[in-house]
Amino acid sequence: MPLGMRIVIFVTGxxxxxxILELVRRKKFREELSLAWLLIGFGMILASIxxxxxxxxxxxxxxxxxxxxxxxxxxxxxxxxxxxxSVVVSDLKGRNKELSQKIALMEYRLNTLxxxxxxxxxxxxxxxxx
Amino acid sequence: xxxxxxxxxxxxEEASLPRVLSDTKQSNPDxxxxxxxxxxxxxTSEIARHEGVKVLDIPFNIGYGGAVQTGFRFATEExxxxxxxLDGDAQHDPASxxxxxxxxxxxxxxxxxxxxxxxxxxxxxxxxxxGVYMFSRIARLYTGIPFTDPTSGFQLLNRAVFxxxxxxxNYPLDYPDVNIIMALHKKKLKVxxxxxxxxxxxxxxxxxxxxxxxxxxxxxxxxxxxxxxRRED
Numbered sequence: 001m002p003l004g005m006r007i008v009i010f011v012t013g014x015x016x017x018x019x020i021l022e023l024v025r026r027k028k029f030r031e032e033l034s035l036a037w038l039l040i041g042f043g044m045i046l047a048s049i050x051x052x053x054x055x056x057x058x059x060x061x062x063x064x065x066x067x068x069x070x071x072x073x074x075x076x077x078x079x080x081x082x083x084x085x086s087v088v089v090s091d092l093k094g095r096n097k098e099l100s101q102k103i104a105l106m107e108y109r110l111n112t113l114x115x116x117x118x119x120x121x122x123x124x125x126x127x128x129x130x
Numbered sequence: 131x132x133x134x135x136x137x138x139x140x141x142x143e144e145a146s147l148p149r150v151l152s153d154t155k156q157s158n159p160d161x162x163x164x165x166x167x168x169x170x171x172x173x174t175s176e177i178a179r180h181e182g183v184k185v186l187d188i189p190f191n192i193g194y195g196g197a198v199q200t201g202f203r204f205a206t207e208e209x210x211x212x213x214x215x216l217d218g219d220a221q222h223d224p225a226s227x228x229x230x231x232x233x234x235x236x237x238x239x240x241x242x243x244x245x246x247x248x249x250x251x252x253x254x255x256x257x258x259x260x261g262v263y264m265f266s267r268i269a270r271l272y273t274g275i276p277f278t279d280p281t282s283g284f285q286l287l288n289r290a291v292f293x294x295x296x297x298x299x300n301y302p303l304d305y306p307d308v309n310i311i312m313a314l315h316k317k318k319l320k321v322x323x324x325x326x327x328x329x330x331x332x333x334x335x336x337x338x339x340x341x342x343x344x345x346x347x348x349x350x351x352x353x354x355x356x357x358x359x360r361r362e363d
Contacts, residue, residue: 097192097303101200104166104186105207 001055005067006048013044033088036081043077044070133211134161136227137201139194140218141168144177147218151181154216154224161214161227164204168197174218193303194283202296206289213292215285222284226326230286233324240291240319243277243311244284244326252328257343265308268354273315277323280308284326291319302353305346309353316357 020037023029047070058066165178169191178185198215205213216222230242246252269277295301314321
């Protein structure tokens with residue numbers, strides 16, 4: 001792998017890895033969701049220095065330009081990450097629906113109870129007056 | 131409390147809601163009416179309250195199916211025996227509710243779907259006609275019953291059905307159409323059709339405009355496939 005390409009992949013991977021760590025530290029990104037992205041960053045760092053695995057594997061797979069294998073690897077990881085987040089979003093949508101329905105039903109009950117309270121308070125006042 | 135609940139899902143229907151509610155009250159004095167305000171940004175909720183009907187306010191828009199399911203949950207918790215779903219855009223004639231009830235009593239059905247094609251003539255675009263025909267054929271193929279309007283949201287359901295649909299993911303958030311008919315048939319519930327009167331939306335807008343028909347067809351085929359693949363609970 002050419003040195004320039006190696007540096008680009010290493011720096012990008014390192015930046016991604018530490019940016020994710022910083023976001024998690026600041027509580028802007030949940031720990032359990034950040035794991036997939038940390039794996040990608042770590043994978044990029046490894047790929048930039050793991051010639052002894054990348055080069056022979058690329059030639060064995062018929063890829064004459066080994067960095068292409070790194071990009072294919074990153075692409076597959078990204079597809080997995082997107083799929084994972086789609087599942088998370090889908091789950092959240094279901095929970096969101098459940099919550100909003102419960103809020104609507106509880107608000108109705110609360111208003112009904114308030115009305116009943118008001119009526120019984122009025123009745124009490126009237127009976128005291130009489 | 132009455133045994134029938136009319137559920138009217140409404141999203142920004144302040145223009146049509148007063149007429150829908152007054153017609154519904156007039157033609158169905160023996161039913162309670164529930165407006166499910168699906169996160170409207172206009173005065174839908176205030177208008178419904180002013181008309182003296184029950185109102186549920188969903189804090190944000192969750193979609194037609196989600197709003198109807200909220201009504202099913204309400205009916206289940208409150209102990210209603212039957213629910214009728216009626217659109218808030220004045221497309222469905224509330225006077226046709228009696229046709230649904232008569233059909234349910236006559237056939238002993240669990241669900242009666244209001245068909246616009248069994249009653250007075252109804253005009254629609256060629257694309258929609260093709261869609262309705264296609265899904266009618268699929269429903270017929272699966273159930274053996276000659277459905278004419280499986281996309282109709284004008285329905286009467288008994289407690290066994292709406293309490294089942296009120297749970298979890300038993301009812302889709304977006305399009306509860308032929309997939310629901312098939313799912314109910316799979317559960318050995320009796321689904322029938324009855325003639326109802328429907329009119330085209332007065333403002334001419336439809337939930338099936340733009341690219342939506344393509345999304346709808348793809349979505350519906352996926353839902354049908356899932357009904358076929360899923361095992362009975």
